[in-house]
Amino acid sequence: QLERDLTSPSIATLMDILEGLGTNLRDFFNEIEEEKIVFVKDDVFVTENEEYKYTLSWLIPNAQKNQMEPILLELEPGGSSKEDNPHEGEEFGYVLSGTISIQIGNEKHKAKKGESFYFKPNANHIVKNIGKTKAKILWVSTPPSF
Numbered sequence: 001q002l003e004r005d006l007t008s009p010s011i012a013t014l015m016d017i018l019e020g021l022g023t024n025l026r027d028f029f030n031e032i033e034e035e036k037i038v039f040v041k042d043d044v045f046v047t048e049n050e051e052y053k054y055t056l057s058w059l060i061p062n063a064q065k066n067q068m069e070p071i072l073l074e075l076e077p078g079g080s081s082k083e084d085n086p087h088e089g090e091e092f093g094y095v096l097s098g099t100i101s102i103q104i105g106n107e108k109h110k111a112k113k114g115e116s117f118y119f120k121p122n123a124n125h126i127v128k129n130i131g132k133t134k135a136k137i138l139w140v141s142t143p144p145s146f
Contacts, residue, residue: 045058045061046058049082052079053078056072057072057073067142071138071139071141074137075128077129077134081126081128083124089121090120092116093137095115097135099135100131101127102127103128105123105125121145
């Protein structure tokens with residue numbers, strides 16, 4: 001009768017069914033999903049762009065839904081990010097390797113391994129690898145814009 005939706009189970013019957021399924025009332029009715037804290041290599045989504053000579057790794061799945069979006073941007077020599085238009089929020093980056101140029105509007109800034117950058121993206125902006133080796137940047141954008 002339960003399977004054909006002709007009756008509803010009593011609490012005792014529901015508890016027996018849930019026990020058989022390996023759960024309990026509290027967990028069955030709990031709508032709060034456990035927040036994932038640690039992400040592993042298999043969680044990373046990677047895309048490459050041959051024209052711009054970069055590899056972009058989204059370090060946190062579905063970060064576009066969050067308030068910030070951390071990525072790993074790897075630029076081959078002569079490579080660059082796509083130019084981004086002005087937007088609300090903030091941009092932060094830490095150069096893990098290589099030497100880059102950050103252009104914000106008409107201003108250019110240079111950063112190398114061990115240095116970081118931070119700016120409000122109120123003008124068009126782009127990052128370029130100006131060195132002879134691959135550049136790697138840990139980049140965090142708010143709100144998500146990649």
